[in-house]
Amino acid sequence: MDIFKEIKKEHDEFKKMAKKINATTKRAIKTRTNSFAKLKLELTAHHQAEEEVLVPALKENKATRKMGLEIIEEHRILDKLMAELQSLAVDDETWIVKFKVFSEIMEKHTDEEENEISKKAHGEFKQKKLDKLGDQFEEEDKKIAKQLKNKKQVK
Ligand SMILES: [Fe+2]
Numbered sequence: 442m443d444i445f446k447e448i449k450k451e452h453d454e455f456k457k458m459a460k461k462i463n464a465t466t467k468r469a470i471k472t473r474t475n476s477f478a479k480l481k482l483e484l485t486a487h488h489q490a491e492e493e494v495l496v497p498a499l500k501e502n503k504a505t506r507k508m509g510l511e512i513i514e515e516h517r518i519l520d521k522l523m524a525e526l527q528s529l530a531v532d533d534e535t536w537i538v539k540f541k542v543f544s545e546i547m548e549k550h551t552d553e554e555e556n557e558i559s560k561k562a563h564g565e566f567k568q569k570k571l572d573k574l575g576d577q578f579e580e581e582d583k584k585i586a587k588q589l590k591n592k593k594q595v596k
């Protein structure tokens with residue numbers, strides 16, 4: 442499947458999860474903790490899979506190289522915010538404020554991948570290549586998520 446279709450499928454899930462968390466009150470400690478842990482793990486795997494499959498392809502092409510580099514920078518910001526959220530108590534009043542900022546940046550980032558970057562890549566790459574990248578992305582994403590889950594169980 443086209444890599445941008447694969448990516449969008451996951452983005453839709455992330456947006457749903459973020460919406461659910463944003464709607465919680467500070468009394469929903471369990472929901473916040475569990476839903477955030479799930480989102481963090483899956484988004485981390487998604488970022489890593491994008492950086493291993495999509496970003497190298499974008500960087501190889503002069504017309505898309507900068508977009509590839511921008512993806513990495515935005516992932517760093519999102520990862521940093523997730524680490525801050527992780528170290529803060531979920532019922533702290535700043536937690537949900539920080540989460541809202543995080544989800545707004547996440548939304549902007551995913552929209553860019555789905556629109557500008559997808560459009561440019563479709564103009565530059567053959568469909569066959571985008572389909573092949575999609576298969577690689579799916580495989581890589583599953584593998585990394587599984588590794589992260591196993592790592593969590595060991596701790
Ligand atoms: Fe991304």
Ligand SMILES: [Fe+2]
Nearest residue numbers: 448491551554
């Ligand atoms: Fe993405």
